[in-house]
Amino acid sequence: MTFSAILLLLCYFAALLLITKPLGAYMARVFAGERTPLQRVLGGLERTTYRVLGVDPNEDMKWTTYCVALLLFSLASLVFSYGALRLQGVLPLNPQHFGATQMPAHLAFNTAVSFTTNTNWQSYSPELTISYFSNMVALAIHNWASAAVGMAIAIALIRGFARKNAEGIGNFWVDVVRCTLYVLLPLCLIGALVFMASGVPQSFAPYTTFTTLEGAQQTIAFGPVASQEIIKQLGTNGGGFFNANSAHPFENPNWLSNLFTLIVIWSIPASITHTFGKMVGNAKQGWAVFGAMAALALAGMLICISAEQAGTPHLDAAHIQTAATALQPGGNMEGKEVRFGIVSSALFADVTTGASCGAVNSMHDSYTPLGGLVPLFNMLTGEVIFGGVGAGLYGMLMFAVLAVFIAGLMVGRTPEYIGKKIERFEVQMAMLATLVLAASVLFFTALSSTYGAATGNLNNAGPHGFSEIFYAFASGTNNNGSAFAGITANTPWYNVTLGLAMLIGRFLVIVPLLAMAGALAKKNAVAVSSGTFPTDTPTFAGLLVAVVLIVGALSYFPGLSLGPIVEHYQMLALATH
């Protein structure tokens, strides 16, 4: 690994640490309903929103009410987006005259589900398929709403741990509105200006046609990119304005926008660990979770960057220099932008798949087998390596419950976490949430690997082709949205199966976790005793890392062996396939 790579990693984690405490503390105040300076400006809008929606902001919801409100809100917004996409031909802001021909029913289903579930998987080329209206209304609304919903679930689960003998876990509508107005909106306004300053366009003008030096006509697509770019990254959404996503120079023009993007993606997922610590009254609990996430992240980054910088035996055999020098990056540059090089590309791949973002600035399909294994494994952990906005924390808390259960079994005591006894129901719910992810990924991967209409859409045979399918369903189920590429997914089969995988991965995880929140809120806190296993220490963070790795390895090792691991050994043997 080069010195510049180590320096970039140090700078990146230093920036995250700087953000985590102030933003985390601010979010704790927002969700506790405390007064913040922004409330003076936006408080009227918040109250008006409640009045228009007919919401009583003082209502404290039981978990069942909270969850049903969430599900109905998601269904309504899904149906709205589906309709808007199918009717884009008769809706405004459509200078390219896109219609239902570009957006058939199976694609509209996949796209509406994808954005509702915060996945933002795109089976289509946006600049050739969807109007500005579709982009800014039908889809961007989910960039905000799905992020706010993810945050709301995490906050509800935190309240489950923080409250004692309580029936309710908060108010879904209040959590979503406060997250949107006081967290996402101000950060997006600032971030969009930073993107515009770095060269990202923001325009409603139609695409421009130029005559090239050879005399050919070339159409340059652009539009309101900066405003979508910031919420895409901040909300860990990932759906790009352009098909090339963050590899496109209008989405990510230079190293500065790239570094800013990386920080933005993990800003809320990292900070919410501190929100967790503040809300449960022990900041060290939050730092233990942060430490576990950071350790997993760093391990993946070191493996991925090292594998890409090492290149491949094929390059060595062709006498291509793979060692980095001052004039060239060395290693495996296939599928990577020269303006980012290997380190910024591999780091981006780790960050975007650690979070459930899915934005890409390089083609993950072109990574070395071990380099490509890391983004795949990041997703297969259930997106808990900082993870999606809110989703990362609630996923990690699910693993924390399993970790204290395992620790309790080892020492023969009733497990406790944040002063709450973890009993049969909580473990059942944590297991249901864990198992449904593995079941969805493996079932749909197996089905697609044996179905001719699905395997016929692959660009590669053998283990790499299997990795393409495995990656697609790992990405869909875990609501990441990045693609390995190399697979033509805009077919009825993939649009429907990936759509179902996204719904299962989002909502069938949320339900048991909110059930757990409701059960925990009702419990009284148990006093700390000499038999209490401390969960705010590096030892617990280590146990948490081990549980994530063990669950991931037990669930997915056979799949990883059939894909990137066997491909790695084929590569070492200079095999061709």
Add this chain to the structure above:
Amino acid sequence: MSDLLYLTMAAGFFLLAIAYVYGCEKLRGGSQ
């Protein structure tokens, strides 16, 4: 026709998810 199929599929999934909510609540009541 295909629009109706996909919308029904989505609505069916959410109905199942709501049933899952009350199934979990029933399980919680049973485990207490």
